Amino acid sequence: xxxxxxxxxxxxxxxxxxxxxxxxxxxxxxxxxxxxxxxxxxxxxxxxxxxxxxxxxxxxxxxxxxxxxxxxxxxxxxxxxxxxxxxxxxxxxxxxxxxxxxxxxxxxxxxxxxxxxxxxxxxxxxxxxxxxxxxxxxxxxxxxxxxxxxxxxxxx
Ligand code: DQA
Numbered sequence: 425x426x427x428x429x430x431x432x433x434x435x436x437x438x439x440x441x442x443x444x445x446x447x448x449x450x451x452x453x454x455x456x457x458x459x460x461x462x463x464x465x466x467x468x469x470x471x472x473x474x475x476x477x478x479x480x481x482x483x484x485x486x487x488x489x490x491x492x493x494x495x496x497x498x499x500x501x502x503x504x505x506x507x508x509x510x511x512x513x514x515x516x517x518x519x520x521x522x523x524x525x526x527x528x529x530x531x532x533x534x535x536x537x538x539x540x541x542x543x544x545x546x547x548x549x550x551x552x553x554x555x556x557x558x559x560x561x562x563x564x565x566x567x568x569x570x571x572x573x574x575x576x577x578x579x580x
Contacts, residue, residue: 431475432499432573434566436465437487438480439506445531453531456559465562472570484512491518499573500525502565509534509544516545525572527565530555 438458441448446457462478469476479490487508494501501524508515509530519526526549533556534541547553552568554561
């Protein structure tokens, strides 16, 4: 736990095009907007006594920068790297700076889709992956992180 603040801090990162949720391919990604997801994660964090920061960027470099900035500040990272899941060595390398629980989330089940989505460059360095449960995947991720904090478990 972040000793300075004495409250666990979770960073939720969303990658490119996830700012378009609600409008973007709703048959795949649903009708919930990213603002809705962020608000519900902050509310759930509040219930758990966890500080939740949300961040979205369409730019790989900004995501790498945010992951670097989180060093020594965050206690867990929940990340949906979106298309960068399948391409970004840079995001993978940035996540490797951390020894925190890292939970990879995807709204859709990436293994049921096109073959280029079957490969995740971060799944083997993440604590775990949640894929295919829609927006509920973020809730599952935060619930899991909360459980890890409460049980003082470090699965990394
Ligand atoms: C996604 C799956 C990715 O393949 C895709 O590029 C996305 C969203 C998901 O949440 O299902 O943008 O990460």
